[in-house]
Structures are given as C-alpha cells and as structure tokens.
Amino acid sequence: MKAEDCLIQRLGECCHPSPMEGVQFTAATESVLYHNQFKDIEPYLEQGSRPPSFDIAGPREEIYFDPSTLSCGIVTCGGLCPGVNDVIRAIVLSLHFHYKVRKVLGFRYGYEGLNPAYYHSPMELTPELVGGIHQQGGSLLGSSRGPQEITVMVDTLVQLDIGILFTIGGDGTLRGAVAIAEEIGRRGLPIAVIGIPKTIDNDISHVDFSFGYETAVAESRHSTYTAHVEAVGARNGVGLVKLMGRESGFIAASAALANNEVNFCLIPEVGFTLVGLLRELEHRLRLRGHAVIVVGEGAGQNLFGDELGEDASGNRKLGDIGVLLRDEIRRHFHERGLELSLKYIDPSYMIRSMPASAYDSAFCLQLGHYAVHAGMAGLTNMVVGHWNNRFTHVPIPLATASRKKVDPKGRLWSSVLAATGQASCLL
Template sequence: MEKSELDFSIERLGVCSIPSPVQGIRFMDDDGRVLYFSCLEEMQPWLDSGSPPPAMEAAGPSGKIFFDPSRIACGIVTCGGICPGLNDVIRAIVLSLHYHYGVQKVYGFRFGYAGLVERLGLPPLELTPDSVSRIHEIGGTILGSSRGPQEPAEMVTTLEKLKIGILFAIGGDGTLRGAQKIAEEAKRRGLQISVIGIPKTIDNDISYIKTTFGFETAVAEARRATYAANTEADAARNSIGLVKLMGRDSGFIAAYSVLVNSHVNFCLVPEVPFSLSGFLEALKRRLERKSHAVIVVAEGAGQDLMAKTGERDASGNIKYGDIGIFLREAISDYFKQARMEINLKYIDPSYMIRSVPANPHDAAFCLLLGQSAVHAGMSGRTNMVVSFWNHQFTHVPITLAVSQRKKIDPQSMLWNSVLAVTGQPDMI
C-alpha cells in the first residue's frame, strides 16, 4: 500500500481562536492520532523508511473552537434507507449542540437532501432538546429520508440563507458523496460552512470505518430470522430454512448472523461467487446426511446467476435481481427433478431488521458518534466523516471514506470463521 493512498489529513475552515464553552471534561490534544494499522508487520515499511505510520485524527472536544456558538445555526439531514439508531444520532447532535456549546438554532431538513432545496417546498423542522427528548425510543428517522442527488448550488444557497455554520449529513456512501459536493460548493463560494458526515449503513460497507451504527442491532434482529429458520428446519424431514438478509455489495450482516448461533449451514455473500449446481449438490448431500439445512443469503449474492434488470434506483445503483426468490425456485425445481421431497420455508426479514430502534450498545455508540461529530464541526473541520477505528473515535476525509466499498475479504479470519461454523464446502 502506497503512503499517498492513506492521507488522513482533515480540511479546516480556519484557525480555532474561541475558548470552548464545554465544561467538566478533558479536552483532546489537537495532535492526537490513532494508528491505522494494528499489526507491526503492516507498519514495518513506514518504520523502515523512518516515516510515521498512517494515523487518523483522534475525535473529541478541543479547548479552542472555530465557530462562535451564539452566531451560528446548525442543520441535520438523514438520507438513504432507514437504519436502527438514526433518531439516537439526531438526538445526540441536538443535545450536544445545545447543552455543550449553547447553539440555539438547529434545523432538521426533511426527506433527505430534497429538504435542502427550497423550491421543493419542504420547510425544515426546528429541533430543540424538548422536541427530541423521546425520539430515541422509536425506529426510523423523525426527519424522513430519501434517495437521489440534488443540485449542490441549490442546497448551499439554502444553508447560506439560514446562516447555517455546520451541516451534519447522516447516511451512507451516496450521502457522503453528496456531503462532499456541498462542502466543495461552499468552499468555491468562500462560505465558512462545515460539513460533517456520520456514517449510516446497515450493510457496514463504508471504508476506513470499522463499524457503522445500527449494524449490531441489525445482526441481533437477523438472529431471530435464522433461529426461526432453524426451528422450522428441525421440525420436518428434509426441511430447508432459507433466509435472505440485506447486503447489496457486502455480506457483513449475513456473515455475522452465522456466527451468532452456529445454526446456519450455508452462507452466500456477494464477495464469494458460487455455482448454482455446486450449491445445489452440496445442499442435497447435507439433506442426505442430516435431513435439514439452514441457508443465509445476502441480497447481492449470486447476481451473475440471474438476468440483469437493466434498471437503476434513485441513487443510481443498478437494481439487483431477487436472489432469495431465485434460490427458492431453483431449490424447489432441483429437488423435484431429483424426486426428493423437501419442506422449504423462506424468510425475508429485511425491512423488519432496519426499522427497529437501536439496541443498548448501538444507542450508546450513536450518542458518542453524535457528540464526536459536534466537536469536529465546532472546531471548523469539514468535508470529513466521524469514524470508529481501533476502538477509538476518529476523523476520516470523505474522499477516503467513499474511495471504495468495504467488503469481506475471502482470506480474512471473518470468512474463515464463517466457513468453520457452517462447514460449507467450496462451491465455486
């Protein structure tokens, strides 16, 4: 890996000269860094050359801030699909802005980036500590969400009219790309607007971020589906439980749902191709040996086995075929031709998983992400996303975060553990 590929420098609007009003906590050293690599052998090339190993800025409150809290307003927008913890993050940002810094005006832009376009007629909500006091108890987002890009110039004009100094953009890859364009447009106009991303994707697929909020809750909910599939499969001879989980290009939910209870016999993810005939033959051997089987498939797996849809969604992503339905029909047809009677139960809990409130660990994670985002924004940082890396909260340039999609490495310990737990054969 080239050194130039790991430039974690964070853009700033200017010098921090205002004493922070935050009281009763320890301020972070502005030079604090968190190592990117955790293994000595990965750092060795930098050490051999006498260069410091790649490291991210450590997140946290600064003793001096850039913005005068009495003179700015802030904005929050949520984009893309819903995810456990969205309301927790909104609440954490509002409470931190109000109680830590004394910011009096916080706007919530409705229905994603569309809410930042004045001509679309979606006036923002004014968010106060009272209005957000109980929102963490419900799923979804009180602001609403949407997919698809909007014109950066129109969005920055709205921010300028409302005198917004910091925009918090909560979302995944597409949302962060939009946030980057907003930051660039504000810079082009010479406006001092900080744009801070908070990584939200149920698929946990944003690069340089170990875990995104809502992922743990999603895996916990997925466990209910795999448990039900296993219970059904145990209850009848030659019974199959087939569960489709979210994971468009990255199969992290599917992989971790396998590790939760060791009930799953086949895990199919986008990162590891498989042949249909190889899979079906392995499934038949499993039934002959054990009389039941549980299969977990991520939504993006096996797309090469199906006809292309030729369509795109509002975010510009190619619409995928439904691998769950495809496998259900393929399994039924295969065993019918083999004259082997089976009992197949198909479970698709996708929207149930993403609509629930955050579990306790995710709720605490959301609080810390929101607070870290506020501290970063008040210090004048911009065009960045709050990250969690090597057990610490950090800052990552949006450019790096969207440079590639994080995926399961088929050679990793994670995938090796999945193979060990399922016992599935090589089906390529």
C-alpha cells in the same frame, strides 16, 4: 495509504474558548495509527516517513465557531436504519447543552429538504422535541434517495445562515456531502460539513463499523432461529433467510456466527453456482435431514444475466436472490422426485425499522457528540469514524473511495466456513 491521505480540511483558526467544562479535551495532535501490526508499520519507519494515522475525535479547548451566533442543520438520507433518531437526538442535545447553540434545523426527506422546489419546510429541533425519539425506529426527519442540485442546496444553507451541516447516511449520502463541501470551498464560505456513517451493510471504508450494523445482526438472530426451528420440524426441511448486504456480506457472515445453526452462508464477495449449491444442499439433506441457508441480498447477482439498471442513488438494482433460490431449490427437488419442505424468510424491512439496541444506542450517542465536537472545531468534509477502538476523523473522500468488503481469504470468512461446515467452493 499515505499519511497525507488522512489529513482533515479545516475552515480556519480556532480562536473561541470552548464553553464545555469538566471534560477531557483532545489535542489536535492526538492520533491513532491506521495499521495495528508492526510488520505494516515497519516499512514507513525504515523509510523515515510518518505512518498513516487518523486524528482522534473529541472536544477541543479552542473552537472555530462562536456558539452564540451559530445555526446548524441535520439531514438524514438513504434507507432507514436502527439508530438514526439516536444520532439526531445526540447532535441536538450536544449542540444545545454542551455549546449553547440555540438554533438547529432538521431538513426533511433527505437532500430534498435542501431544495426549495420540494416545499419541505425545515423542522426546528429542540431538546424537548427530540427528548424521546431514541426509543423509536425510523427517522424523525424522514429520508429519501437520490441527488439534488448542489448549487441549490448550498444556496439554501447560505439563505438559512447554516454554519454546520450534519449529514447522516451511507456511501451515497457521503458522496453528496463531498460535493456540497467542494461547492462551499469554491465559494469560500465558512460552512462545515460533517458526516455520520449510517449503513446497516457496514461497508464504509476505513471505519471499523457503522451504526445500525450491530442491531441488524442481533435482530437477524430471530430469523435464523426461526428458520432452524422450521427446518428441523420437517423431513428434508430447509430454512432460507435473506438478509441485507448489497455489496458486502458482513451481516450475513456475522449472522452465521451469531447463530451457528446456519449451514450455508452466501455473500456477494464469494461466488457460487446453482449447481454447486444444490449439489451440496442435497448432500446435506441426505446426511442430516435439514439445512439453514443465509444469503446476503447482493449474492449471486451473476445468476440474473443482464444489468437491471440503477436506483435513485446510483446503485445498481439487484435481482431478488432470495426468491430465485427459493424457486430453484423447489424446482430441483421436485424434478428429482425428492421430498422438500422449504420456508423462506425475508426480515429486511422489519430489521431496518427497529429501534437501536443498547450497544448501538450508546455508539450513536458518542457518534453524535463527536460529530458536534468536530464541527465546532471548524473541521469539514470529514466523517466520524471508529478505528482501533478509538473514535476518529476520516476524510470523506477517503471513506468513499471504495467499499469495505468481506475478505474471502480473511479471518471473518474463515470463521464462517468453520462455523457452517460448508464447502469453501460452491461452484
């Protein structure tokens, strides 16, 4: 990581005074170090170079856009996630009350809403319309997966005189935002593109956590608790829970810590074999008479053989690891003549559709506000992040360069092994 990797693009000079009053403004020079341990910073100091750091988010005294003539747009893409409506509401209310922006359009059903071919008329978002949506799950604007023609989407922004586009979504959405920002740059247009990281999987790089993740972990406790109750209520009882996590196992790992009745945690970053898992499961049942297994949806994909293709967002399609484990565990114990009572729980869509928890709601409110502050200051091609306990500005190309994953040698996974008591190797 180099200091220049953290630089944020700007549309131009800020020459309008902010209409906000009674707030603590953030200077453009304020930053938070990327590294938080001296041993990581020391090499930069020895070379006399600046350690990498992120700009700290917050309202600026001088802004780029004239609020009286500004129109903004909001789009939500990808899978549903707790907190989407909270972010929409926060953006609209901040634009209206903090900056006196009067026109905010919501584009329906993801990036389809920016393509006239789908005939999705934009929704005018007012404080009255969004007033109570934070109490509801889902997205007021709807969502969809998959890309649209970049030039067509930018044409739509130009035709509607949009000055700031707020994109709420995960990795695929943010990659689309980069393409939109690049096309805007090629045309030399004064349009800002600001991303807000939405992914239950918590897999966006250089961001401590994304909204919806905390709610997902909290809601997963109902499923792991139920699995434990069912398991201990039967002889040789097994509770099997499949949670979200396509490429990263943060939800499964955190769920195992949140309810430490979990005995086996399987995540995409740590390989296992059926032979190894079944061997340890059988040993556990002989020893204790019950077991709870939590598996991330992207775990064990090597067990499905050939590639399953890609979905509309360009992500590889996954085999259903929960169903495979359910059937293989039952088959194994049946063939060995051993009694088994297995209950399988998949709460994925129930969790995705929940309203945000209190913590996530507060987090979403701040994300929405900081996104507005960044856009009004003329920043672009960036996502609002959270790093070392501060809200930050992160270049979208940096955030999407790789996926954040659980480190099999890191402290989180070490804590999971300590909490579950499972073998470090299930091969």
